Amino acid sequence: MTGKRILGGYALLAYVFLYAPIAVVVVLAFNGGRDVLYWEGFSTKWFGEALRTPEITHALKLSVLIALGNALVACVLGTMLALALPRMRPWVRVPVDALAYMTLVTPEIVFAISALVFFVQAGARLPWVENPLGWQTILIAHVVFNASVVALVVRARFVSMGQTLEEASYDLGAGPLSTFRQVTFPRLAPAILAGGLLAFTFSFDDFVTSFFVTGPESETLPIYIWGQLRFGVTPAINATAAMILGFTLVAIVVAYVVLRRTAQGREGTAMPGV
Amino acid sequence: MTDSEAEVTKRRRGGARAGAGGPRYPGWLALPAVGWYLLFFLVPLGIMAVTSLGEIAEDSYSDIVYSWTIDNYRYLWDDFAGDTHLYRDIFLDTLKLSVIGTASTLVIGFPLAYYIARYAKHKTLLLFLVIVPFWTSFLIRAYAWLILLDPEFPLFRALGLSGFVESHELLNTPKAIYIGVAYNYLPLMVLPLYAALERMDWSLVEAAQDLGDSPLRAFRRVTLPLALPGVLAGSLLVFIPLTGEYIIPVILGGNKTFYAGNLIAQQFLESRDWPLGSALAMVVIGALTIVLLVYARVLGRQERYG
Numbered sequence: 001m002t003g004k005r006i007l008g009g010y011a012l013l014a015y016v017f018l019y020a021p022i023a024v025v026v027v028l029a030f031n032g033g034r035d036v037l038y039w040e041g042f043s044t045k046w047f048g049e050a051l052r053t054p055e056i057t058h059a060l061k062l063s064v065l066i067a068l069g070n071a072l073v074a075c076v077l078g079t080m081l082a083l084a085l086p087r088m089r090p091w092v093r094v095p096v097d098a099l100a101y102m103t104l105v106t107p108e109i110v111f112a113i114s115a116l117v118f119f120v121q122a123g124a125r126l127p128w129v130e131n132p133l134g135w136q137t138i139l140i141a142h143v144v145f146n147a148s149v150v151a152l153v154v155r156a157r158f159v160s161m162g163q164t165l166e167e168a169s170y171d172l173g174a175g176p177l178s179t180f181r182q183v184t185f186p187r188l189a190p191a192i193l194a195g196g197l198l199a200f201t202f203s204f205d206d207f208v209t210s211f212f213v214t215g216p217e218s219e220t221l222p223i224y225i226w227g228q229l230r231f232g233v234t235p236a237i238n239a240t241a242a243m244i245l246g247f248t249l250v251a252i253v254v255a256y257v258v259l260r261r262t263a264q265g266r267e268g269t270a271m272p273g274v
Numbered sequence: 275m276t277d278s279e280a281e282v283t284k285r286r287r288g289g290a291r292a293g294a295g296g297p298r299y300p301g302w303l304a305l306p307a308v309g310w311y312l313l314f315f316l317v318p319l320g321i322m323a324v325t326s327l328g329e330i331a332e333d334s335y336s337d338i339v340y341s342w343t344i345d346n347y348r349y350l351w352d353d354f355a356g357d358t359h360l361y362r363d364i365f366l367d368t369l370k371l372s373v374i375g376t377a378s379t380l381v382i383g384f385p386l387a388y389y390i391a392r393y394a395k396h397k398t399l400l401l402f403l404v405i406v407p408f409w410t411s412f413l414i415r416a417y418a419w420l421i422l423l424d425p426e427f428p429l430f431r432a433l434g435l436s437g438f439v440e441s442h443e444l445l446n447t448p449k450a451i452y453i454g455v456a457y458n459y460l461p462l463m464v465l466p467l468y469a470a471l472e473r474m475d476w477s478l479v480e481a482a483q484d485l486g487d488s489p490l491r492a493f494r495r496v497t498l499p500l501a502l503p504g505v506l507a508g509s510l511l512v513f514i515p516l517t518g519e520y521i522i523p524v525i526l527g528g529n530k531t532f533y534a535g536n537l538i539a540q541q542f543l544e545s546r547d548w549p550l551g552s553a554l555a556m557v558v559i560g561a562l563t564i565v566l567l568v569y570a571r572v573l574g575r576q577e578r579y580g
Contacts, residue, residue, distance in 0.1 A: 003489070007389040011400075014386045018407050021418035021457065028421065037426050077307040084304035096304055099311050105511075107518025107562070109535045110322075110555045111315070113542050117325050117552065118318035144315050147307050166298060176299055184299075198409070205411040208520055212542065222413050229525060233420055241414045248410045256402055 026245060029238035036233050046239035056240055059224040066135055066220065067204040070142040074199040077143065078150025079192055082158055083184070085151070100148040112212035115141045119213055133215035141213050142203040149202060150195035157191035158184075190258045197255035201248045319559075326552035336546035346553035361537070365557070368534040371448075371523075372516040375455040376509045379463035382456060383508070387464045388497075391471035401468055408461035416525045419454045420445070423526070446528030454522040459515075463508040470504025471497075502576065510569055517558055534558050 029047070033040030050056050081100065085093055103111075115137070123132020165187075169179040185192075207222040214223060221244060228237050326346055331337040353361045390400045407415060421427055423444045444450050474497065482492035520535035529536075534554065541551025 004389075004393045007385055007393060010385050011389040011394075014382065015403065017382075017457070018404065018460065021415060021422055022407060022410065024421055025414060025418045036421065037424060037428065039428070077310055080303040081307035083299040084301050087299055088301050088304070092301065096308055099308065099316070103311060103315055105514050107515055107535065107558060109518040109520045109538055110558060111318075113538060113551060113555060114318035114322035115314065116542065117548060118314070118321050121321060140314055143310060147310060151307065163298075170298055180299070201409055205409075205413070207411075207413045212539075222411065225413060225417075229417055229420075233417065237417075241411070241417075244411055244414060249406070252406055252409050260398070 022245060025238050026242045029235065029242035031235050031238075034235070036235055036238065046235040047243070050236050050239045050243070053236070055219070055224060056221070059219050059221045060243075062135060062218060063204055063221040066139050066142065066210075067200045069139050070146055070203040071196045071200040073139075073143045074146035074150045075192055075196045077147040078152075078195060078199075079154050079188070081147065081151040082155035083180075085155060086159060100151055103145045103148045104152075108208040109212075111144070112141070112209045115144075115209065116212045131215055131217075133213060133218075135214075135218040137213040137215075138210045138218065138220065141209050142206060146199035146202055149198050150192070153195035153198065154188060154191045157188060161187055190261075194255040194259045197251045201251045204251075205244070205248060322552045323556060325549055326556045328549040328552075330547060330549065336548070338548055346550050349550070350553060350557065361554075364532050364537050365534055365561075367531070368517060371451065371455065371519065371533055372513050374452055375459055375516045376463075376512045378452065378456040379460050379512050380467075380505065380509065383460055383463040383467055384501075384505075387467035387471055387504075390464075391468050391474065392476060397472070401465075404461050404464045404468075412458060413521060413525075415458055416454050416522050419450065419457065419526055423450055423453070445526065446530055448527065448531050450526040451523050451531060454526045455516065455519065458522065459512045462511045462515075466507035466511060467501065467504045470501045470507075474500055503573070506569065506573060506576075510566075513565070514562060517562060 028036055030042050030044060031039055032043030032045065081096075085096065088096065116133075119132050119137045123129040126132075165183050166179055169183045174182065205222065206220075207226060210220050211223055211226065214220070219227075221240065225237060225240060228234070324340065325338060327342050327344065328338045328340045329343055329345060331339045350361055353359060354365075386404070390397055390404075394400050425445075444453075478500075479492050479496050482496045483489060487495065518535040518538070519533060520539055523529070523531055523533050523536055532540075534557075538551050538554045538558070541547045541554065545551075
């Protein structure tokens with residue numbers, strides 16, 4: 001019993017450790033003063049300041065657009081992959097599976113520079129490409145690992161929900177397309193949405209890949225923050241960070257609620273973390 | 275949309291073939307994703323491998339000549355085996371960072387995962403709360419420690435830590451990097467630990483104690499072996515990305531301490547020596563492959579005897 005209590009206290013400390021740094025950034029974003037560390041009263045002026053800075057609003061817009069496009073493409077590719085995988089023969093499935101996992105575990109810097117080399121080389125060989133790097137290359141690179149994220153989430157749900165309804169649908173004469181539209185999709189929709197929201201946040205928050213494959217014209221929000229950090233932390237940076245955190249947290253909580261509400265305690269529906 | 279009768283019969287037979295309730299979506303649905311992976315993941319890795327065999331043209335400072343030479347690797351080998359060990363030291367530091375990061379997340383994360391799996395009432399919610407930080411911006415979570423470790427940070431002073439740890443020595447040192455790493459990677463460790471502990475049959479632990487084992491002994495003989503797959507999986511999830519960590523050393527280390535990830539980035543951002551940078555990345559991939567093979571062996575042995 002005492003062991004339980006000690007562990008409980010420890011867990012509480014661990015949660016403080018996990019959330020204190022995030023909370024500090026958010027709280028200091030409301031600091032009225034110019035100096036980050038000296039509290040001079042509550043104020044939302046840095047948010048206004050941030051939203052009046054054209055670099056920040058441009059970067060925000062670009063980040064949101066890339067994250068949306070990425071989520072859309074990743075949902076289509078990832079869902080199709082998740083539907084196909086369980087049916088494949090092992091000698092096809094195992095390498096495809098391995099490939100999908102590889103996109104998630106390869107150190108990001110390695111993927112980022114290989115993508116950079118690839119885009120530059122490909123751009124040099126395509127006569128109509130003037131500047132090979134830009135928002136398009138960020139989008140393409142983000143889809144690589146986010147398709148795997150969506151596939152992972154959707155597949156867990158697809159496998160756990162059982163296939164009896166699909167079989168009934170086929171037996172009643174429906175083809176794969178109408179079976180998908182009428183039977184599978186309605187049941188998979190929450191998982192696809194959750195996977196899409198995760199893909200959105202991963203793209204929206206991504207720094208390393210974006211940083212290496214972007215061109216001079218395309219600055220996402222994390223790239224902007226990275227550049228500003230050279231001059232030290234400012235309240236405006238904290239306000240920008242707080243907005244990013246807000247965006248991400250809303251997406252995550254929506255994904256969680258959607259998945260929980262539809263999962264209703266079924267096994268294998270918890271969101272995988274990777 | 276109605277299918278012809280022949281189509282129906284065909285599908286029926288297909289269903290019979292699939293047998294044990296196998297889903298019946300066609301395999302070609304995987305093609306777009308697989309094509310994307312091949313074109314934008316595997317081919318780039320291949321091109322990087324080829325680039326690592328190239329060199330910089332003599333009359334230029336960044337043009338690559340694909341000359342199929344192993345000079346870059348020989349250069350690195352000479353450094354590893356020779357007297358300069360500039361690169362060797364950086365790779366050893368990277369290994370140290372990865373090991374320290376893995377060990378510290380394990381030590382911090384295990385009791386937490388244990389508590390959630392064994393005692394907590396709202397397990398899913400608590401686990402979710404562990405993962406949420408992982409889903410939020412890595413960059414922001416890293417730079418938050420710029421504030422927290424600042425000697426002028428009020429909380430830091432209030433805790434009286436400034437005098438204790440001479441906090442101004444923390445930022446821009448490896449210690450700050452270790453703290454940032456332990457913080458940022460903790461969720462990745464807790465998740466698989468929890469997955470392993472959650473499947474535990476706790477009556478086994480109680481049985482061991484009833485039969486006279488001390489709690490510590492029961493933990494060592496029952497809990498730990500059963501949690502080992504989670505420990506291994508978590509260690510891998512933390513260790514692998516750490517070998518290429520780029521963000522944290524730059525932000526919290528003040529770009530003073532260099533790791534493999536920073537070394538690779540430097541070749542691409544400043545030195546403009548892409549062939550050497552590619553070779554360095556290949557060395558990281560090679561080292562990781564060895565780690566993965568050892569891991570697979572350990573896991574195989576575990577399954578056989580465990």
